[in-house]
Amino acid sequence: MEQPRRITDSFPRRRRGPGRPPGRLKDKKDKKEKDKVQVKKVQVKKVQVKKVRDCPRAPSQPPLDPALLEMLRRFDLSWEYGPCTGITRLQRWERAQELGLSPPGPIRDALLEHGDNPDVTYRWVWGGTGG
Amino acid sequence: MFSEQAAPTAQGLLSPPSAKPPTFPRVPVSGYSDCSQPFQLGERSFSRQYAHIYAVRLAGMRPGLEQRARSRWGNDIALRKLSELQAGEKCCVVGTLFKDMQLQPSILQEISEEHNLVPQPPLPKYIQPSDELILEDELQRIKLEGAIDVQKLVTGTILAVYGSEQDDGKFLVEDHCFAGLPPPLPWTGPSSDRFVLLASGLGLGSVSGEALLSTQLLVDMVTGQLGAEGEQSCAAHITRVILAGNLLSQNTQSRDTLNKAKYLTKKTQAASVEAVKMLDEILLQLCTSVPVDVMPGEFDPTNYTLPQQPLHRCMLPLASAYATLRLVTNPYQANLDGVRFLGTSGQNISDIFKYSSMDDYLEILEWTLLAGHISPTAPDTLGCYPFYKSDPFILTECPHVYFCGNAPHFQSKLLQGKEGQQVLLVTVPDFSATQTACLVNLHDLTCQPITFSSFGADSED
Numbered sequence: 001m002e003q004p005r006r007i008t009d010s011f012p013r014r015r016r017g018p019g020r021p022p023g024r025l026k027d028k029k030d031k032k033e034k035d036k037v038q039v040k041k042v043q044v045k046k047v048q049v050k051k052v053r054d055c056p057r058a059p060s061q062p063p064l065d066p067a068l069l070e071m072l073r074r075f076d077l078s079w080e081y082g083p084c085t086g087i088t089r090l091q092r093w094e095r096a097q098e099l100g101l102s103p104p105g106p107i108r109d110a111l112l113e114h115g116d117n118p119d120v121t122y123r124w125v126w127g128g129t130g131g
Numbered sequence: 132m133f134s135e136q137a138a139p140t141a142q143g144l145l146s147p148p149s150a151k152p153p154t155f156p157r158v159p160v161s162g163y164s165d166c167s168q169p170f171q172l173g174e175r176s177f178s179r180q181y182a183h184i185y186a187v188r189l190a191g192m193r194p195g196l197e198q199r200a201r202s203r204w205g206n207d208i209a210l211r212k213l214s215e216l217q218a219g220e221k222c223c224v225v226g227t228l229f230k231d232m233q234l235q236p237s238i239l240q241e242i243s244e245e246h247n248l249v250p251q252p253p254l255p256k257y258i259q260p261s262d263e264l265i266l267e268d269e270l271q272r273i274k275l276e277g278a279i280d281v282q283k284l285v286t287g288t289i290l291a292v293y294g295s296e297q298d299d300g301k302f303l304v305e306d307h308c309f310a311g312l313p314p315p316l317p318w319t320g321p322s323s324d325r326f327v328l329l330a331s332g333l334g335l336g337s338v339s340g341e342a343l344l345s346t347q348l349l350v351d352m353v354t355g356q357l358g359a360e361g362e363q364s365c366a367a368h369i370t371r372v373i374l375a376g377n378l379l380s381q382n383t384q385s386r387d388t389l390n391k392a393k394y395l396t397k398k399t400q401a402a403s404v405e406a407v408k409m410l411d412e413i414l415l416q417l418c419t420s421v422p423v424d425v426m427p428g429e430f431d432p433t434n435y436t437l438p439q440q441p442l443h444r445c446m447l448p449l450a451s452a453y454a455t456l457r458l459v460t461n462p463y464q465a466n467l468d469g470v471r472f473l474g475t476s477g478q479n480i481s482d483i484f485k486y487s488s489m490d491d492y493l494e495i496l497e498w499t500l501l502a503g504h505i506s507p508t509a510p511d512t513l514g515c516y517p518f519y520k521s522d523p524f525i526l527t528e529c530p531h532v533y534f535c536g537n538a539p540h541f542q543s544k545l546l547q548g549k550e551g552q553q554v555l556l557v558t559v560p561d562f563s564a565t566q567t568a569c570l571v572n573l574h575d576l577t578c579q580p581i582t583f584s585s586f587g588a589d590s591e592d
Contacts, residue, residue, distance in 0.1 A: 083186055
């Protein structure tokens, strides 16, 4: 018999940010949350089915460039643009723009280009809850 | 207004009515535009922390403060962040104030088991001589001492301090300045006398019904059903009525029903239901005759945090059939006949009163205008929505009339600014206690109180 498989082998543990009200389709980020919730439900029900296997993301997306993720992390941690928790990176970028702090343009392009990728749009969360 | 114009026609009260009953058309509403959009919340998400509102407050007010610092202390002063401070160097720092108060109610102290403390009873003022001021900017904080009035200032104010860092790590302040009056708005006021009636604290639903007669007198006066032709023609010059909060009394807020068992409280109604019905009837009488703006207050059925959202029109079915009723936010900003009004229901002023040595509501009102922020103590001691994009309480334009409701007495003052600003500061008294409302003349920015007292059983005259 093969080694007992854990469910976390197929579906890596992901923490999402503080709960957003479900069922709100107004913003892109909320739609992201809803999709994630739906995908998670699918994960729980169809454990044995090989179809929904690897990552909760849509399988058609290529894995992200680590340099891009690093650039976004540095944007999160730069103190000039204010706190980074509780809002999406795009919201933070736009707020910095309106306050006249001139945030770098490539960040916004990257955020819009990968707008459907939860790793990109969400603020950086470390380990625990994003709160 | 009333006493001057009514006196010549006083004999009309004791003479038979004139053959043809005169009509007094109310002065038409020429210009009204609501400018309270920043205070209207769309989607509400409480999953954010309050660090955002402080960050945008500082970032939003910093440029204006740096400019004022330069004009006050010279163009060549050094503007430093706290991380760049060097001991002994005279420089200017812009930051947010934090007042460390021993008596400030703290939920953590209350629930802390090691102290075994009884929760502190609410005090009128929480200041103490041992309070300390700390200046914070984006990264660091530093204690302030020197030429700065610790007792007077409150947490959340953005200011610029000029001084130097001492060896013990504290900042010795030689001078400080606030954002000052915001830039003036052009004056396009009316050319003839137009009046706006400001009233607050109607206090419906209270146990004693003494204020009800005064409220009815107010309504009758505004709708022109009181007095002879002199008073009626005066009342026709009132273009608008603004009710600045606390339409319901504090008695409607009792939560006894929460502690009792369900079977005892099943059939009881909240006290506010009856009070809102009374409010609806009073507003119906007013709305048939004059445009009314209703702002919510501390005891009204709307949300607790600032900015308070308008009362819902389903609570006022009779009055909301009229287009003259406008349910507005607290704080409220609007252009009435070219005159910019800005005001709150008084929660911001009474909160600063609790945490500052300033005793006079008019003084506090003036201070908030000079500090450039409607309510600096939000969100520290006053509930506030966690804004993240911009702080809507920062004053960007100087209003012509700046009022606050539910003050203990009526006071008013005309403030002149250096750049040509002219602001009429009005503290609207609590009607249920003082039976006084205010009449603001839009033509020349003056204000007079109008009292509707009735003779009680134990009054002398």
